[in-house]
Amino acid sequence: MKLRIAAALAVGIVLIGILAWPVVAPATPFGTVTFIQSGPIEVVKAVAIIVPVAFFAGFLGCLVSWPYGREIGVLSAPAGLAVWAVRTGSMADLLRLIPAAPQRQAVYAALKWEGLLWLAVVAAGFCGVLLAQKITTKKPQSPADQKTQVLTVNAVINAFLAVVVSVIIAHICISLFAKDVQMPDSQLGSVFAQPAIGQIVFAVALSFGIAAFAAKRFLDAGYIWPIAATAVLTFVAMSISDKSNLLQYMANQWPAAFFGRALSAILPVQLIAFGALGALAGYWLAVRHNYWRRHHEK
Numbered sequence: 001m002k003l004r005i006a007a008a009l010a011v012g013i014v015l016i017g018i019l020a021w022p023v024v025a026p027a028t029p030f031g032t033v034t035f036i037q038s039g040p041i042e043v044v045k046a047v048a049i050i051v052p053v054a055f056f057a058g059f060l061g062c063l064v065s066w067p068y069g070r071e072i073g074v075l076s077a078p079a080g081l082a083v084w085a086v087r088t089g090s091m092a093d094l095l096r097l098i099p100a101a102p103q104r105q106a107v108y109a110a111l112k113w114e115g116l117l118w119l120a121v122v123a124a125g126f127c128g129v130l131l132a133q134k135i136t137t138k139k140p141q142s143p144a145d146q147k148t149q150v151l152t153v154n155a156v157i158n159a160f161l162a163v164v165v166s167v168i169i170a171h172i173c174i175s176l177f178a179k180d181v182q183m184p185d186s187q188l189g190s191v192f193a194q195p196a197i198g199q200i201v202f203a204v205a206l207s208f209g210i211a212a213f214a215a216k217r218f219l220d221a222g223y224i225w226p227i228a229a230t231a232v233l234t235f236v237a238m239s240i241s242d243k244s245n246l247l248q249y250m251a252n253q254w255p256a257a258f259f260g261r262a263l264s265a266i267l268p269v270q271l272i273a274f275g276a277l278g279a280l281a282g283y284w285l286a287v288r289h290n291y292w293r294r295h296h297e298k
Contacts, residue, residue: 016080077125
């Protein structure tokens, strides 16, 4: 099982993280992996390349982890994104090039939608897994064996609650875990330095792991909803960060490496990549925990 997991991760790392890196590679050594400085045509071209690569990564990740491809192959796409999220420059590197507060506000306003693009890459990988799983299925199930899922009001409410709960838990946990050097401030109380990439990986993955664990444990929700919550949290975090009065104050009083909120220092690609991996880990931990509880009670 460990070899299957390693193989699925390796597929995503090689196909997306390494081979597709030139598509998103910044022009400067400390540049950030983001589309905010690209025109609409360049964004469409990049997505047209990245999405099929992610789809194939998920497809191949499912095959190399057979017969548990549907459960393990979903790791491939977020693993590839995680390589980009590690190699990218930081949010501080991006803001150093944009000293004026109005321009920084425009950057945050654009970044809040970028989470949907990175989530589309993860979703493409999942679609590749589903196709591979369908192809490798030996025989179709009989109608009596098939489990039909009816979309009910309760299912919709449960999914909505899973997303909301995941966003709230991840927001609180990342705000606690992603703090670097903290400096006192007369108006904000304190400001936070740009966290290192290792701390961002730890904070985002652990936070969404906790969120997915709670969603599965108490709502019996799948990992899809905590992963979807990564894009919602990206939108929320960037919307909170683009307040003109806060950005004006930070631009006047503090260097670009300091932020009024911890989430303001994390790029969308980092939230989506590490959040998806953490959500998958948290979901399966909850599955094992539920299995242990049932047998322990017996």
